Amino acid sequence: MVNKKSLTNYVRRMTSALMNAGVKSVVISPGSRSTPLAYAFASTKSLNVYMQVDERSAGFFALGLAKASGEPVVLLCTSGTAASNYFPAVTEAHYARIPLIVITADRPHELREVGAPQAIDQIQLYGNHVKYSVDLPLAEDNTDVDDFIVRHVQRAASVALTAPYGPIHLNVPFREPLLIDFEMDIPTSTFIQRMKGNDLLDTSIIHFVNDILNKTEKGLLVIGELPIGINTKLFWNFAKALNWPVLCDPLSNLRAKVPTNCMDLCIDNYDALLKSNRFKEKAIPDTVIRLGAQPVSKPLSLFLKNVRPNTVVLIDESPEFRDPLGIVTHHIQSSIEAFLQIDVQKEDSAYVKTWVQANDEASVVLENSSGSDEGAYTQMLLSNLPDKSDLISGSSMPIRDVDTFFDKTEKDITIFANRGTNGIDGVVSTALGIQAARQRPSWLLIGDLSFLHDVNGLIVSRFHETDLTIVIMNNDGGGIFSYLPQAESGNHFERLFGTPTGLTFEHIAAMYDAQYSSIESIEEFEQELAQDKKKNIRIIEVFTNRKENVIAHRTLWNEITKRIDSIE
Template identity: 85%
Template sequence: MGNKKPLTNYVRRMTRALMNAGVKSVVISPGSRSTPLAYAFASTKSLEAYMQVDERSAGFFALGLAKATGEPVVLLCTSGTAASNYFPAVTEAHYARIPLIVITADRPHELREVGAPQAIDQIQLYGNHVKYSVDFPLAEENSDVDDYIERHVQRAASVALSAPSGPIHLNVPFREPLLIDFEMETPSPTFIQRMKGIDFLDASTTQFIESVLHKTEKGLLVVGELPIGIDTELFWKFAKALNWPVLCDPLSNLRAKVPTNCMNLCIDRYDALLKSELYKGKAIPDTVIRFGPQPVSKPLSLFLKKVRPQTVVLVDESPEFRDPLGIVTHHIQSSAEAFLQINVQKEESFYARIWSRANHEATVVMENSIGSDEGAYTQMLFSHLPDESDLISGSSMPIRDVDTFFGKTDRDITIFANRGTNGIDGVVSTALGIQAARKRPTWLLIGDLSFLHDVNGLIVSRFHETDLTIVIMNNDGGGIFSYLPQAESGNHFERLFGTPTGLTFEHIAAMYDAQYASIESMEEFEQELAKEKEKNIRIIEVFTNREANVTAHRTLWNEITKRIDSIE
């Protein structure tokens, strides 16, 4: 079988270097060429190894783990097109700033580009969608290679974790034989520790921000998706001292566990409010301070782009700050926590009361609306979510319904979604990864097309326990397109955009031994939500009508507009 020592030493050093960099979880897809690392990972007791046979789904499962923990997660696959199937998740991780460490096993150099099976060009495979990429040397008895392995793994991991976080790629070639010595002890390390610095604002930046805050009479805090684990108590302490309205995207997770004394500042209905032309005239701010990416709401984006506030401060840890509207006037390159240390004390303004009053009136309309559309179903779902649970939203209509209907609450509910690229793929796998990381009851709100895209993701439930309830809004097609101008043209709309499939998912549920319910009415949905969850996976399929959904949403928005327009 040959000398196993060089290969064993190689993969053991790599494994320990990854753990020293903060890796606690690895997601492995089966394959021959990755055998040495797969064995090394699986035989390391302090590593949590997950299996997922579909690489595309594995990528999103790992993304969910990393998104939920804020820690680096390793993806491992064999050579060839297996590595190509990671690309969608790598792309999402790049734009969502998620620290994935993608390890692709490769053929040795002599088998590249000579027609060898399962050999493709894996060098720089993910291009500019990773922050760092390296092609490792082959295993050999060489102390210089030992040093190289440990330092390059640490260097790559440091890049993945440095702000802004993102994916990195390690391409690792192996020459046969591929077996390692399980009894061999892990060799002594040559690299010891990485230490991070502490973010802070310098005196001139602090002085500038304090000046802006004190002179502004009409100020808004706009908060997009925030990283998991951010100090929300610190945020609300700052917001209360500032007394500005806070427009909270659902992915900011500031709508949950809202302190009682900040309820009036938490604005959760702005998407509906900003559909009123009259209200928009009253709501124009002088200054906007934004944390995180631009929120989901299109009316908010259109509003800010049109009014172009005099001062727009963006707090973003990356030099490549996010400004899709082209309105940012000042970029503060720092963490949110560093910014929130600024000392300020202001009284509540008339401008803040305008937002608070309108937000209250919109909430009254929503709470008293009666319907049987997707909005009504999601409202009922959100009211049912238990304390200490997680909600994952699909893209397209689900995240917009979360934005519209998930109101502020004192319950501990954390919301996740893949909004790096806003794709509908990989959502089931991401949800399963988040649940695996957080170990809390988890709910996934998803459309039928998005669910179809990642049915393979359910395979992971055959290898690992989970607690996931999937609520599928089945409107037989792409519901969001019905709200866009394309819907006004009857020519080819259904075939090109509606894309009805006529598929239902009872047989999918049976294949994965999932608890299943088919819902046709609000009464049935309420009864189903009251039932106990009996299996690892639960699928609730809610049948709705796309045209009725559009009509109901627009009717609700019109009622809100009428009510807030009548405010003196």
């Protein structure tokens, strides 16, 4: 049996160490074995504590908080399979480089592997999907253990916050009784501060980059998903001086708040442009510089993989640099901000004009397009997003439509998606977490199957206020599969890939007291977007047809191809 004073001292020290490492928010899944830490967190006034009773949804809610804030977020659960349900979010956090601090309460050592209830092997539970994992000691009246706890928690948090960011796992055993002393103050710690040095590029790297730039006549700057809070002013100063076409993935968040003098360089229609064989011949680059993750666009990926530019420079802070196409020739391991401080200067070129002119022509086609397919609905949603708002996109067809239809803008709009592993699970919870972190009006664009995967995520709206509008593209199944070759065969396609459920969501909206509307036409959608949001959760269910969506998308792409192919 552990005494209350020792247990309280233990969890208070852990709480203090986490806060000292920068933790401001904690997501708790209720359970018995985690009681001491849950009480310690809940009774700490300077912490934001969120509750979510479904562990899988809790994991993605915490991921959304951390993704949007750029700060470490604690995720706490009891022992047993509760911890297993965090695995999908931990996996996404690993590949998306998000600093989650996962704390799993555990049985004491004498109750492990003896058939005790709610006990599983939690040691190294998340394997290589976390950057750091430790099984902490039990609470006891021992100053050496006190110091060990503080320094180990700080060390673990430092690992989570060292580039590349990622999740870490603390497994914490507790003996009963599990109650703590609420009146006890947070103990003082001998550990005071962690300091992080600034990244600076040495002169050899700067000379190398300038040498490449001097030799390059046709250069592309490709920008994938970037961490939140990137210095956009620094970026656009660099891009303007470099004077190369900038292919901005929507998740780079560089299509928003674009400076007026950089609008031409921001290429937002490259996905459509690179469906034209004639344009691709003109667009072959000598050099590509990529910042961030590989962009969403499949045409861009296929283009770069096929032409294999002579020089592909990747800026990635991790030694495990991301190169899914296998074309990177040079990896500069540094922060993006350090690279952007290189002094560059390039003159205007015919190659830049080729990209800018084609991009402008594609914009004309998109601006004059009409229809009632999912692309048209997405285009209308994006054009009506208010300034200072956020959009969270589903990972399948929604993010591809966002890539196609999100025009560069001077408005302050931030776009998020779970592209670490591109899963369709946990998207609702991630969106709710992002809204909680950002405290801005948020919109979620999601398909019906992805929404079904995380209906439980809405539970969090019963515990915390939110401001989320959910636009569900209900095409009764997996719409993205209709664009793949297996859709042409017809054999078992609907059963294996289309997977129609016949479900609609008005009853889900009623269950969660959400504002609801059913949309059958583009005119109804336009009218609905003009209506005021009256409740915490608003669900707009848009009914579309998968086959018609495919025809409409391909017709639009063909129109863009014809227009840019006519350019002399």
